[in-house]
Amino acid sequence: MKKIGFMCLLFFLCMVGVLYAQEEMKIVYFENYHPFSWKNDSGMMQGIMIDVLNEAIQTQMKIRISHKGYPWRRAQKMVRNGDADAFVTVPTAERRKYTEISTEAVLTVEVTMFTRKGHPKIGEFRKIKTISDLKGFKLLDYIGNGWAEIKLAGFERELCPKMDNVFLKLAKGRGDLFVQGSQVSHYTIKRLKLEDQIVEIPNVLESTSFNLCIGKKSSYVKILADFDETLRKMKESGKLQEIYDKYK
Numbered sequence: 001m002k003k004i005g006f007m008c009l010l011f012f013l014c015m016v017g018v019l020y021a022q023e024e025m026k027i028v029y030f031e032n033y034h035p036f037s038w039k040n041d042s043g044m045m046q047g048i049m050i051d052v053l054n055e056a057i058q059t060q061m062k063i064r065i066s067h068k069g070y071p072w073r074r075a076q077k078m079v080r081n082g083d084a085d086a087f088v089t090v091p092t093a094e095r096r097k098y099t100e101i102s103t104e105a106v107l108t109v110e111v112t113m114f115t116r117k118g119h120p121k122i123g124e125f126r127k128i129k130t131i132s133d134l135k136g137f138k139l140l141d142y143i144g145n146g147w148a149e150i151k152l153a154g155f156e157r158e159l160c161p162k163m164d165n166v167f168l169k170l171a172k173g174r175g176d177l178f179v180q181g182s183q184v185s186h187y188t189i190k191r192l193k194l195e196d197q198i199v200e201i202p203n204v205l206e207s208t209s210f211n212l213c214i215g216k217k218s219s220y221v222k223i224l225a226d227f228d229e230t231l232r233k234m235k236e237s238g239k240l241q242e243i244y245d246k247y248k
Contacts, residue, residue, distance in 0.1 A: 024064040025220050027053060028084040030144070031069030032162050035187040035247040036107070036210070037088075039069040049088045051243045052106050053212070056230045061223065072144035082217035088210050090147045095213055100221050104231035105209035107244065109181035111147075113201040114189075116171055125177065125201045140166045140175035147208060152179065163188055171197040179205065187247065 029037035029045055037047040045067035057063050070078070078084040080098045091101045115125055121137070128134060131151055141148050141157045142165065148157065158175055160166045166178050167185075171194050178185070182200065189198050214221050234240045 024066050025057065025086065025218075026066050026068065026084045027086050027088075028075040028078050029067065029069045029087060030072040030075060032164065033072075033184060034191060036184060037067075037069060045069045048107055048243060048247050049210070051246070052231075052234075052240065053088070055239065055243065056227060056234060057223075060230050060234075061226060063220075063223065072146075076144075076146075079213070079215040079218075082215060084215070085218040085220050086212055086214040088212055090208055091211050091213065092146055092150055095146070098217075099213035099215050100224055101214075102212040102224055102228055102231070104228045104235075105211055106231070107210050109183060109208050109210060110204045111179060111206045111208060112182045112185070112204055114167070114170065114178045114180065114185055114198055115176060115201060116173055117197055117199045119173070119176070121176065122199075122201075126203070128201065128203055128205075131179075131205050134177065134179065137176040140170055140178045142166050148179065151206070164192060167192055167194055167198060177201075181208075183247075 029047075029049060031037070031039045031045075033047070035047055037045060037049045040046050050067050053065060053067075058065050068084070069075075075084070075087055076089075076095075079087055086099075088106050089095070095101070113125060113128065115122060119125070125137075134152070134155060137156075139152065139155055139157045140160065141152070142160050142163045158169075160169060163180075163184075166180075167188055169175055170178050182202070185200070189195055212224070212227060214224060231240070
């Protein structure tokens, strides 16, 4: 019995050694993207993406990871240049040039519209059913929104430094609409205390997935198949939904 106990202890110590001997996987994020990823007052990253990846990669796959937040363009450049391993975002043709992308979605976002309460064109906004219907309206957006750069190319868009600035400007009537994921928008509106000034036009223009994108220069590209299988199991067990529900 003592021998069995010793062997179990030895196995455990070996597994811990493997976990901590390897170089950590460096994951970067948009630093101000509530509730998906943001930097708290202590400078630590938190949010849905961080919780999902901690559970999937660190807890279940036994790979150490670090989370760092930056302006979004900088975060993407770090993965492109090989200075970071991965980020989570919308798959695009451009991003496929320098990353390998998971099949399973880390999260799925429904894209809707937001405007200020009492906007004189709100009746027209409610008739919008497709992205092409947005033409003719002044859209507010933030720098580095990859989805909008593709889907809203050719539209009139006034860019702000951050998403917070978009909602503050929208509340002042300095634009018609902001097209964005419903979850992140509601969270941001609540945090900025703009619930009485901003209203959602709940027509779903698109459902889009946010996937794990690992740089082709990263040694962690090889984990994607295992990551997809881990996410599928988390979805089946209800663990993914449990994480999402924490941020409602």
